[in-house]
Amino acid sequence: GPFMVTDWISGDRIIMAANPNYREEGKPYLDDLVFQIVPSQEVSSQMMLENDAQIMLWPDSTLREVWDTSDNVAVQNAPGIYILRMFLNLSMPGDGDAGPNPPHPILGDPAVREAMALAIVYDSMLTDLAEGGVDRATSPFALGWYDCDIPGDPYDPETAAAILEEAGWIDEDGDGVREAHGTLYAEDGTPLSLSATGYSGFRLLENTELVIAEYLADIGIDFQVSNEEMAVLFGSWADNAPRKTGDYDVLVYDTGAGINPQQHISDYFHSANIPTEENGGTGANYTRWVNEEADALIEEAGRTPDLAERKELYCQLGELIKESNSQIFLYQFQEGHAFNTALSGVEVSTWAPLTWDAENWQLNQ
Numbered sequence: 001g002p003f004m005v006t007d008w009i010s011g012d013r014i015i016m017a018a019n020p021n022y023r024e025e026g027k028p029y030l031d032d033l034v035f036q037i038v039p040s041q042e043v044s045s046q047m048m049l050e051n052d053a054q055i056m057l058w059p060d061s062t063l064r065e066v067w068d069t070s071d072n073v074a075v076q077n078a079p080g081i082y083i084l085r086m087f088l089n090l091s092m093p094g095d096g097d098a099g100p101n102p103p104h105p106i107l108g109d110p111a112v113r114e115a116m117a118l119a120i121v122y123d124s125m126l127t128d129l130a131e132g133g134v135d136r137a138t139s140p141f142a143l144g145w146y147d148c149d150i151p152g153d154p155y156d157p158e159t160a161a162a163i164l165e166e167a168g169w170i171d172e173d174g175d176g177v178r179e180a181h182g183t184l185y186a187e188d189g190t191p192l193s194l195s196a197t198g199y200s201g202f203r204l205l206e207n208t209e210l211v212i213a214e215y216l217a218d219i220g221i222d223f224q225v226s227n228e229e230m231a232v233l234f235g236s237w238a239d240n241a242p243r244k245t246g247d248y249d250v251l252v253y254d255t256g257a258g259i260n261p262q263q264h265i266s267d268y269f270h271s272a273n274i275p276t277e278e279n280g281g282t283g284a285n286y287t288r289w290v291n292e293e294a295d296a297l298i299e300e301a302g303r304t305p306d307l308a309e310r311k312e313l314y315c316q317l318g319e320l321i322k323e324s325n326s327q328i329f330l331y332q333f334q335e336g337h338a339f340n341t342a343l344s345g346v347e348v349s350t351w352a353p354l355t356w357d358a359e360n361w362q363l364n365q
Contacts, residue, residue, distance in 0.1 A: 237281020
């Protein structure tokens with residue numbers, strides 16, 4: 001690579017120096033890179049405006065008005081791989097069994113998941129919360145050669161309420177929260193109450209959770225939000241991280257596939273990749289979704305070198321994922337960063353991280 005790590009101060013900065021043995025003679029143009037860890041976007045923004053920093057990763061959309069009035073900072077965007085979504089746990093939490101059975105007493109009921117998907121005002125969140133920089137997401141297949149046209153759910157709270165009523169989720173005591181009355185898995189009297197967890201420090205994610213809680217309250221679902229540090233949410237099996245052990249109701253975070261999505265899709269949707277004690281918590285099928293047809297499509301896509309055929313298989317899989325509502329897709333993020341206008345040679349890429357072309361960066365002062 002064009003740069004080498006020379007110092008790493010935990011929680012503060014990473015310093016990299018130009019590699020004298022880099023394969024392209026005369027590059028990189030910069031002598032060193034310093035990655036500063038600044039938790040506050042407001043502080044980062046001020047550093048950019050005062051020329052104390054030259055690049056800011058993923059600036060919050062609320063800062064765009066600041067960039068619009070600045071003559072030394074600009075934002076460059078490209079379609080991004082990251083999709084903010086809700087992971088709905090289909091298995092029983094807290095039972096000491098990380099496998100797919102027994103089913104979640106509430107989310108194991110397809111009617112509840114369908115009603116949740118219909119209760120969200122997606123377009124309003126895009127315009128009022130995100131304020132640009134994101135697109136509506138409807139499936140994990142939304143980029144490049146594997147982009148599938150999978151329609152999203154409309155906002156239809158009346159149908160959502162009717163679905164819940166028919167499934168036995170009824171608010172008989174009039175407290176605004178439905179209870180189970182002859183439902184698929186829940187004991188009678190079980191309130192339709194769920195807890196949601198995302199990662200802290202991302203304002204758009206946190207605001208999205210709160211707004212979704214309001215939408216779900218309108219159809220009689222109690223949706224409690226409490227977020228964790230990223231290290232906790234994304235912990236390992238050894239850490240007893242809830243997404244690994246299956247001890248949660250709903251997770252809210254963003255992830256996505258690269259230019260070849262096969263490994264990512266297999267990890268997140270194949271039933272063999274449900275984290276369990278037997279496999280040491282490997283795999284990322286955190287929703288514990290099991291569908292034999294989906295497994296067959298994933299396996300066939302992995303054997304097929306023809307991209308057109310693979311795309312068709314992925315699009316069929318996308319339809320099954322959509323029907324399951326095991327994940328509810330919210331936003332497709334753009335890969336966007338703020339740059340000081342004195343920095344040249346930077347190109348934001350959908351398929352690679354920020355520093356993919358760092359050997360071409362030049363600072364003109």
